[in-house]
Amino acid sequence: MRPPDRRARSVQLLIYLAVAAVAIAAALFAIETLRARGIKAGFGFLWNTAGFDIGFTLIAFDATSSYGLAFLAALLNTLLVSGLAIVLATAIGLVVAVARLAPIPAIRAAGRTYVEAVRNTPLLLQLLALYFLVLGALPPPRQSFTFAGVLVNNRGIFVPAPSITAAAGYALLALAALAIVYRLYLRRAGPIVAGLSAAAAAALGAAALWLMQWDLPALRGLNVRGGMALVPEFAVLVTALAIYTAAFVAETFRSGFLAVPQGQGEAGLALGLGRARTLRLVVLPQAVRAALPPLASQYVNVIKASSLAAAVGFPDLMQVFGKTTLNQTGQAVEVIAMTMAVYLAISMAVAGATQLYERSGQGGARA
Amino acid sequence: MSATGVLRLWRRAAPDRISAAVLLLGLLLLALAIPPVMRWALLDADFAGPACEGRGACWPFVAERLPQFLYGYYPAPLRWRLHLGGLALLAWCALFAIPGFRRRVGPATAVLAAVLALGYALAAGGVLGLQPVEASLWGGLFVTLLLSFTAMAVSLPAGIALALARAARNPVLRGLASAFVESIRGVPLLAILFMAVVLLPLFLPWQGGIGLFARVVVGLCLYASAYMAEAVRGALNTLPQGQFDAAAALGLGYRRAMRLVILPQVLRRAIPNIINIFIQILKDTTLVLIVGVYDLLGMVQLAVSDPKWLGHASEGFAFAGLVFFAICFTISRVSLRVERLLGAGEGRAA
Incomplete structure (x- = not known):
């Protein structure tokens, strides 16, 4: 419509000022409230001991681990x-x-x-x-x-947990080596080689399972000890x-x-x-x-x-960080910002990848 | 039917191995699922009596809890106020029977806002000599509807403003609107609700902040506005450039071009998406139970955890599921009809 003129520029300036004013005011109020509650701003709390256990983790975690590790596990x-x-x-x-x-x-x-x-x-x-x-x-x-x-x-659901012994480790390594060799050199070598490879793989797999130490779950009172829990x-x-x-x-x-x-x-x-x-x-x-x-x-x-x-x-991230950690530390701003940043980063990354895919001409409907 | 007849039917039903597998799997699931469900819901069920002993469903449990599922802990003598509000909402829906009203998003939203203002006044009291009722007593289906319609009424104008801001020339405006919409859409609703409940009081100048219900409403409205903005922007992008040029050629300024030429067409095109977003919001209001506002699902969850009625979770969830299904399915049928009407009315190749 109209080219950008002095009025448009003054509107821009006004928006800048209004947004900045609201942001500064909100920040000032937040700092004041947090000071009144005795909470120190910053991400230092991530190195503090969390003091809670997480019922299901992929990495080693216990009550003496830090909040930072809890974030990672979640x-x-x-x-x-x-x-x-x-x-x-x-x-x-x-x-x-x-x-x-x-x-x-x-x-x-x-x-x-x-x-x-x-x-x-x-x-x-x-x-x-x-x-x-x-x-x-x-x-x-x-x-x-x-x-x-x-x-x-x-x-x-409690299943036996394997702990890998050295012998079982060698068997697994041999199995991996066999898979690579087969994939690279033997794939087109005919049915006899394929059958032999499959037999060798089965033997190595059975040996690995046999050589592992299994930690069986068992009832102890009202709880189950040992094993892996789902x-x-x-x-x-x-x-x-x-x-x-x-x-x-x-x-x-x-x-x-x-x-x-x-x-x-x-x-x-x-x-x-x-x-x-x-x-x-x-x-x-x-x-x-x-x-x-x-x-x-x-x-x-x-x-x-x-x-x-x-x-x-x-x-998950929301439960461990957004709820438990937030309640324990009171670091509301930092915790919610970190939680949101994770989800936002994932969304943005996928959206960006989709856009690249669409631009590359692979996607889209073809007539 | 003869064996060859059955075989022929099967050939026609499953002409290849994939459809045969799918068909077999489906028939197996149906055969496994239908008899126990029927036995539980109807044959073995208890329909009357103060207590249940049968092994089937216990419908008296739902009957006893029905007032809470509908109104939460709202005082029984004052429930006529909620009925009145509900009637106003129904009257608003009935307005869509008027052909002239049907396609006009602006007036529809304005009337909805008035209905909701009346609804809040009736529910909260404290005005017109009505006895005040604390928001902590609100709950059930009434809260589900109040929250979702409020989010709708706020998000429509907000969404339009955001969409226009994203299409504006002013780079600051454009950047701010994009940043808002994309960050809201990139995080879970639960994170937004936590932010509204926990962080909002920190940023407010007055001590004591605002009530939990109001904070949840703010969170839901932020969420809905971002999605509504995308619906409007999508429709705006499909509008031919010629419409903008024609408005400019008529000598219309920005405001009049938007109000008279662009927005009426954009909103009409956006109606199906707007309705879909409303269904999504209606379903998503259930998340408020996680932050302690008890909508229909929240009241059901409280009821099935009651020691007096332990073991009747299925009945409670079945009831809530049927209510949500009835509402959402009806609205989605309406949306399909609207889509067809619009397609026919405009005579355009969508």
Whole structure:
């Protein structure tokens, strides 16, 4: 409309001043409030002893570890839960999408029922319902199910924990070496070599399992000692996230499939590929290419939604840092800023990657 | 039916191995799931009586807790005020039956804001000689609806402003609006709620801050505004450049061009997305239970943890699920209808 003139420049200046004034005022109030509460600003608290234990970690962590380590352990839990949920959701979503496009009305109806039922109820409701159902179905520790060294009760699923001995380590190294050699040199050497390699791999794997020391879980009073624990919250969270996201992934795949021109499938059939191979070799790759950008944003949503762990008490980033650490240290500004920065960084990274992908000309619908 | 008939039906239903596998899996799941669910919900269920002994569902539990699921701890003699507010909301929905009102987002939002102002006055009391009711007593479906419609009424104008700011020439305005929208959309709602509940009081000049309910409303409105801004921006981007040029050629200034030419078309195009965002917000209001405001799901969670009714979680969640499904499914049908109406009315190739 009008070229930038003196008025536009003064408007800009006014916005600058207003934003700066509000920010400075808010900061001043915050500093005053924090001083009144006796809280020292800054990230020094990260090196202090956390004093709490985390029920499920991928790295060594105990009550004497620092808040910084708690942040790392919680972040890894968030990534693990999201990663597993994304893989599961993609698999379920693909099946549902195929069902929704099936030539038979009954299968289409089943797929549609799944999508509508899941999309029209809140994720948190599904998560809590599943949590209560699973906890209600599992027995207390005294009446644990036991099977082949595995204990199942309402504290979780306890499996024997391997600790790697030196001998088992050599067996595993040999197995890895065999895999690399096979992949590089022997892949095209014929069925006899392949069979021999498989036998050698099986023998090495069995030897590694045999040579490891197994720490068996056992009941001690009301608790289970030893073994590796898979807490029910973990399984419930991953399942609920996967079921919910799968409905959205299915719709994304479905529009991906619909974006593939019908002639492509017909061409596959005309080449004599058969329906299953046409789907796998011709239609699916094109559908996935069209569905990839929206799929990426569904995956980011999974990572954000995994913060609902706080509702069932699974120690993810939101639970350990946003709740426990915040309550213990009172460093509200720093803790919330760090938590938000993590999610924001992941979202931005995925959004940037999607944009690059779209610009590279790989994605997008093709006529 | 003869064996060949069954075989032919199966061939038609599952022409290849993938559909056969999917069909078998689906039939198996149905066969496994339907009988126990029917037995639990209907055949073995208790429908009357003060206590339940059967192994099926215990519906008297839901009946006893129904007032709390709907109103939270709102005092029983004052619930007519909530009914009145609910009626006002229904009347607002009924306004969409008027053809002229249907496509006009601006007036619809303005009336909704008035309805909500009335709703807050009725719920909170303290005005017009109404007895005050603390927000800590509010709960149930009433809070779910109040929160989601408030987020809607605030986020629409805020979203429009943000979308226009992102399309503005002024780089400062553009940068600020982009930064706001992208940072809100990049973090979980739960983080925004924690921020609103914990951080907001630190930045406010007056001591004591504002109540928990108000802080949660602020958080939800921030969240909804960012998503609404994206819906409006998306529609703005699909508007042909010719519309802007035509408005300029008519000699309209920025404000009049926006108000008379651009926004009416943009908002009409954005309606389906606006409705989808509303469904998302309605579902996401359940997260407020994590910070201690008890919406419908929050009241259900409290009820199923009550020692007196232990073991009836399924009934409570089934009830909440059906209520959410009924509301969201209805709105999504309406959204589809609107989409079709708009497509037909504009005669454009979308």
